[in-house]
Amino acid sequence: MGNARNRQRGSNRIAGTRSELLDSVRLRTADGTSDAGNRRAICWYSNAPFTATGYGQQTAQIVPRLNKAGHKTAVAANYGIEGAPTQWHGIEIYPKGLSNYSDDVLTAHYLEWAHRNPNHKPLLATLYDVWVFKSPALDSVPSIMSWVPVDHTPVPPDVLAWCSRKNVTTVAMSRFGQQLFHRAGVDALYAPHGIEKVFKPTKDIQGVTGRKIMGVPEDAFVVMMNSANKGNNPPRKAFGENLLGFAMFAKNHPDAYLYMHCEQQGAMGVNIPALAKACGIPDDKIVFADQYAVRNGMPQEVLPVLYSAADVLLACSFGEGFGIPVVEAQACGTRCITTADTAQKELNAHGWTVETQPFWDVSQKAWFHIPLVRDITYALEMAYNDRKTVCNDSITFASQYDADHVFKTYWEPIMAVVP
Numbered sequence: 001m002g003n004a005r006n007r008q009r010g011s012n013r014i015a016g017t018r019s020e021l022l023d024s025v026r027l028r029t030a031d032g033t034s035d036a037g038n039r040r041a042i043c044w045y046s047n048a049p050f051t052a053t054g055y056g057q058q059t060a061q062i063v064p065r066l067n068k069a070g071h072k073t074a075v076a077a078n079y080g081i082e083g084a085p086t087q088w089h090g091i092e093i094y095p096k097g098l099s100n101y102s103d104d105v106l107t108a109h110y111l112e113w114a115h116r117n118p119n120h121k122p123l124l125a126t127l128y129d130v131w132v133f134k135s136p137a138l139d140s141v142p143s144i145m146s147w148v149p150v151d152h153t154p155v156p157p158d159v160l161a162w163c164s165r166k167n168v169t170t171v172a173m174s175r176f177g178q179q180l181f182h183r184a185g186v187d188a189l190y191a192p193h194g195i196e197k198v199f200k201p202t203k204d205i206q207g208v209t210g211r212k213i214m215g216v217p218e219d220a221f222v223v224m225m226n227s228a229n230k231g232n233n234p235p236r237k238a239f240g241e242n243l244l245g246f247a248m249f250a251k252n253h254p255d256a257y258l259y260m261h262c263e264q265q266g267a268m269g270v271n272i273p274a275l276a277k278a279c280g281i282p283d284d285k286i287v288f289a290d291q292y293a294v295r296n297g298m299p300q301e302v303l304p305v306l307y308s309a310a311d312v313l314l315a316c317s318f319g320e321g322f323g324i325p326v327v328e329a330q331a332c333g334t335r336c337i338t339t340a341d342t343a344q345k346e347l348n349a350h351g352w353t354v355e356t357q358p359f360w361d362v363s364q365k366a367w368f369h370i371p372l373v374r375d376i377t378y379a380l381e382m383a384y385n386d387r388k389t390v391c392n393d394s395i396t397f398a399s400q401y402d403a404d405h406v407f408k409t410y411w412e413p414i415m416a417v418v419p
Contacts, residue, residue: 040122040418041071044125045076048088055079094112124141131158145414150174152368154366172190173192174342176343178190192401194405195327199332200304201390202308221253221384223246224259224310225314226261229263229270229272232270236319243279258286307334313337314336317371321343322343330391335394338354339353
């Protein structure tokens with residue numbers, strides 16, 4: 001898409017760009033569908049749709065909808081499968097390559113899929129951090145659509161460089177990210193992550209309550225964390241700050257429990273039991289999800305029962321491109337504690353936010369935002385004093401991220417304007 005031109009002074013909007021064209025497309029297509037002549041052969045680069053990751057979840061959500069809309073979509077997986085292609089619900093899944101992020105084989109997957117679908121205009125779509133793309137072969141792809149997370153301030157230079165390419169259409173997954181792109185001169189479109197209708201207040205599954213699954217007393221005050229434990233340089237999910245804040249809070253509240261829906265130590269992640277010990281959290285006050293189920297993919301129907309059983313979701317981090325657990329929890333009527341930075345400030349409508357201090361991320365050459373421990377403790381106190389009831393306002397807020405609504409409102413018009 002390249003750099004934007006003719007920016008309106010004093011505004012985050014951009015005049016005469018594809019953002020405005022997208023608005024006109026929404027008006028022209030009153031039935032909400034994209035142009036019937038714009039069917040694409042889409043090579044979708046992300047985590048495999050059967051993986052228990054946020055990217056995998058969104059891939060599983062949007063790829064079938066793209067196909068249902070008349071496109072031909074295959075997944076080029078950078079995580080979840082290697083060695084040979086496979087199929088998932090009739091959808092072709094290409095295996096990962098030899099480089100760390102599989103960009104060494106991405107162009108070849110794109111060309112092979114385009115060759116197999118000559119009657120559809122080819123498109124390479126990416127759902128991942130774009131700073132990982134280093135292969136010169138990607139220069140030869142005429143049209144790339146990148147659904148881009150922005151979890152720093154400002155947009156990191158490598159991310160901005162990719163999104164400024166003439167053959168790249170940028171789609172921000174948060175209004176925060178879209179605003180930063182516009183400030184930097186990139187005409188970014190917008191489509192948020194979505195959630196399926198399974199996320200709603202749910203007391204039990206087959207008669208088993210969420211607290212029974214967690215292994216905590218029914219009358220406890222339950223703080224839940226649902227975060228992928230991947231990476232520790234830096235530890236973006238702020239496990240240290242969150243656990244220390246809980247430890248300080250729990251000293252005065254013996255009925256408080258921390259339920260960790262994550263791997264105890266993931267791929268190059270944080271050793272959570274060791275961290276909890278260092279924070280002074282007693283062993284019987286922190287409980288973990290079944291590790292085998294987490295690693296192999298817990299059925300999505302279980303998560304609403306867990307969210308509904310929690311008194312509050314603790315989800316402060318250094319930065320979020322989106323932060324899907326915050327929306328999932330609210331759809332179940334559970335309020336959240338987040339920071340007031342990056343995408344979190346637009347997603348946490350009826351919960352509590354904590355202040356941050358800046359942290360310079362050397363590798364990304366941009367600022368992360370570290371949550372303040374004292375503010376986490378204070379937010380937990382406020383949540384404790386406002387004991388769990390189903391928050392109907394949170395449910396209403398989360399409804400705007402319904403997967404069908406997101407696809408119809410954002411993706412169908414976007415697909416009509418991507419070159």
